[in-house]
Amino acid sequence: MLQFDLLSTHGPEGKARRGRMTLNHGVVETPIFMPVGTYGTVKGVMPRSLHDMGAQIILGNTFHLWMRPGLDIMESFGGLHQFENWHKPILTDSGGFQVWSLGEMRKITEEGVKFASPVNGDKLFLTPEISMQIQTVLNSDIVMQLDECTPYETKGHITTEREARASMEMSLRWAQRCRTEFQRLENPNALFGIVQGGMYENLRQESLEQLVEMDFPGYAVGGVSVGEPKEDMLRLTAHTPHRLPAHKPRYLMGVGTPEDLVYGVQHGVDMFDCVMPTRNARNSHVFTRFGDLKIRNARHKTDQRPLDETCTCYACAGASGIPYAEGGRDGFSRAYLHHLDRCGEMLGPMLTTIHNLHYYLNLMQEMRDAMDANRFDAFVAQFHADRARGI
Known part of the structure; x- marks a missing residue:
């Protein structure tokens, strides 16, 4: 089940959208960022912490969960929600990106993808139909088609x-096969089609139009953040999302920085995911309202301030939830986080991960609030001014 309600539009051309998506495991307010939990966990974060920081929907990955723990275990739990003890919505990727990342270790044909398991070397075969079968066992609220x-x-x-055309056209044929198998399985959740076409707008438009004819409940834009120059990613983001049906959710896959999220929302995107906030946190790279910082740098060794003086996350404001700028003193200092990083203590990346995810989720909340107050354009201007100011 998926119901999408478009509540309002914003921006000079009315492309930015405030929406609400109702799924089998709950309601998701959009625009939204979805933390990535590839193996059934968002690395370093307790499910309770995800709930507290405002996560509404998280990701799991079909490819990796098929490898480990396997479908027998998943089926015994009734799906991924019970297995990982997360009772809000889940989206699962089809495995297409992971197959792509295997490079020469895989062989793609019209029928599907042959590859050796990176876990134990077993020879495996992933087809659109098998991807649908796996995701049906996972019982994810949003199922992604298998694409190249x-x-x-x-x-x-x-x-x-x-x-790019040959790849795009095969993905369209796979989309139809996914749709047919999804219906055969009587999966009660929602299947999204994925727009492909490489860096070529005309191919993106063809892909979009044919997917819309298939009438998916929602649509994603794939094949960005795959090593292309930043200007190409921005060009495709400006081209494709707002051309998708207005009454259905739009998902930009694998993007990106805080600036990318704001830019995507300005151009009609409702949903985002990216490993950047968690992966960067594990490497001492922190996002803040006033720019990015590397907590590993020596200049933080004696700094008693939190990562972001305006932030209410546990790392910055502690259990009190009162930001440093308002008199709060219950969080952790940059000096302490620098110390944890230098010592290799696991608490360090746990705290920076909590902060980065909180920052991303709060950024989306601030955009939703700005739209609700009809001040989205002013928010965008202030966002860029703050980020340019620096730490």
């Missing part, structure tokens, strides 16, 4: 329009 993630380049060779 068109690379920007391979061994220095930039993908040509002809190559």
